[in-house]
Amino acid sequence: ESCLYRIAKEAVSNVVRHAGAQEFCVDIVYGDGVVCLTVHDNGRGFSPAEAADIHGRDGMGLLSMEQRVTREGGYLMIKSELGSGTTVEVELPLGRV
DSSP: OHHHHHHHHHHHHHIIIIIOOSOEEEEEEEOSSEEEEEEEEOSOOOOHHHHHHHHGGGOHHHHHHHHHHHHTTOEEEEEEOTTSOEEEEEEEEGGGO
């Protein structure tokens, strides 16, 4: 629960601070043995590879999300494209939530 909360909090914070989005959506779906969190926005988007290069250690939000999910045995995917918004997807095993 804590991991999902912190990931959602960071993702929404990124939307507010960086995306310039008009809308965003947070979904939590329980599946067969997993819980999935999706945060999607219609903002300006970014290149995840470039964000790592530009922000380096200052981009700790994305790095901390990845570390939290990995520590819980889960999966994180960040999909973003300039001008097309961003989607953060997290899948965690239910036994560890």
